[in-house]
Amino acid sequence: MSTQTPAPADRSFNRSMLVKLCVVAVMMFGFGFALVPMYRAICQITGINNLVQRDVSAREAKNTQVDMSRTISIEFDANARGPLGFKPEQRSLDVHPGEVTTVMYEVSNEQARSIRAQAIPSYAPKQATEYFRKIECFCFTQQMLKANETKRMPVVFVVDTKLPKDVKTITLSYTFFELDTPAAANADSAAPTANTAANSARPI
Known part of the structure; x- marks a missing residue:
């Protein structure tokens, strides 16, 4: 049985295709590295990365001059995703720019897990x-809630005195959501049951 030698045109086409694929692979590899500084730049511009970080230290806040000539109305909102009860203990209050203020939120785990x-x-x-400068906030870290546990959590903040004069009201809204999916939790809880069933099915 004879083996047919590829025609010169075919070999040229294969080499050209291989070069193109290598170039595409190198470009994709380089693009992956380029995404890191791009992501950092976008986060810096939009402030996404700063949402769950401390905005100002307690010492800096205490050294801020309070503007007694202005009053800002702060409204508090709460939303929950998953098996959580979540609410602020007060819906609104008035503060002076530069004044350190503490409010409390309450979160409840409504599941038996x-x-x-x-x-x-x-x-x-x-x-x-x-x-809106957060000094302390429960949003800085992930929260572990035991079965049917309720927590009271503080938010310590100060409104910057440089807030534009036309802003009279600020709404602070939190969305609290479960990080572990119920499907994963159910799978973990079902595993011992399956093992027990398998053991009981074995002959003695």
Whole structure:
């Protein structure tokens, strides 16, 4: 049985295709590295990466001059995703720019199992985001809640005195959501049951 030698045209086409594929692979590899600084730049511009980080230290906040001539109305909102009860202990209050203020939120795990959850803040109007300074916040870390556990959690904040004069009201809204999916938790809880069933089916 004879083996047919590829024609010169075919060999040329194969080499050309191989070169093109190598170039595409190198470009994709380089693009993957380029995404890192691009992501950092986008986060810096939009402030996404700063949403769950401390905005100002307690010492810096205490050294800020309080503007007693202005009063800002702060409204508090709460949303939950998953088996969580979540609410602020007060819906609104008035503060002076530069004044350190503490408010409390309450979160409840309404399931008979432990869950891991995270809160993400948002602000309205959008321009107020950079002037609402969180000193302490439960959103800085993930929260572990035992079965049917309820927690009271503080938010310590200060409104920057540089807040534009036309902003009279700021709405602070949190969305609290479960990080571990119920499907994964059910699978973990079902595993011992399956093992027990298998053991009971074995002959003695």
